[in-house]
Amino acid sequence: MDIVLRATAMFFILYLLLRLLGKRELGQMTPFEVVVLVVMGDLIQQGITHNDFSLTGATLAIVTFAFWGLVFGWLTYLFPRLKDALEGTPRVIVRHGELLEDNLRRDRMTRAEVESEMRLAGIARMTDVAWAILEPQGKISFIRRDDGEVNQPDDDGPVG
Template sequence: MDIVLRATVVFFLLWLVIRVTGKREVAQLSAFDMIMVVTLGDLVAQGVVQEDYSLSAAALAVTTFCVLSLVLAWTHFRFPVTRPLLSGRARVVVRNGEPILEVLSSEHLTIEDVEEAAREKGIRRLREIELCVLEVDGGFSFFTVDEPDEREGATEDHTLQ
């Protein structure tokens, strides 16, 4: 019966936290948000089923994480200068059909990662890409040239396989 009571209290605590912090679709969650969700799940599990952790400790941990998350969100909104530090910056990984290897390397990406994302957008060749931007959420934005045949004379043809 103790576990049912604990689970009920934690359920309503999490419901309240979600109502206060807002909802986002899973596709909109950043990597940090996903780590936070997993960590919160672990904290909740400890508070619900383990005897060596009190319910109040689990509630305090969840509340602390949520307050810190709200503080970061407020800081991000209120002080634009902190946005690159808190969220990162978008980076150009392909320009005029040529991958920027230094950026790919520093972001721990391979050219195959870019090619896969391009194929998902219906882009068959890197030379069709005017600009490929790695966004702060980890997604790619592609800007293609108007005429794919413009660069036909390029010496290196990166055909995506």
């Protein structure tokens, strides 16, 4: 039972830590950050199982993490109002070819990062972008400008 309680505590600590890191960090990690996450995984394992290296202890820890992951998934499914708090919300970062600096600052993103993602999406100029939206998973969705007017909400906060 001790392993289940420690695994539950570590799940919530890890969940809060990842939410605090923000969308940008999850979507674009450097090699060093990947290594840090691997080391964190080992430290979490030591904190959960302590000196219990048994198959039962490992199974209990894994099942506890999976259980809480499923609970959060069901909570967002059954109570859509919780989705924003648990998973985050998309945020408009470019509107009609102009960067929304306040929204970039909220997610600690730079113009260079947005331009890099634009190039990966095959977009050469910022003026070619009608909308760019930072998704909760850390990816950026681009909507190209066309000759007509784009009908989208005109807010600079979260989308949705």
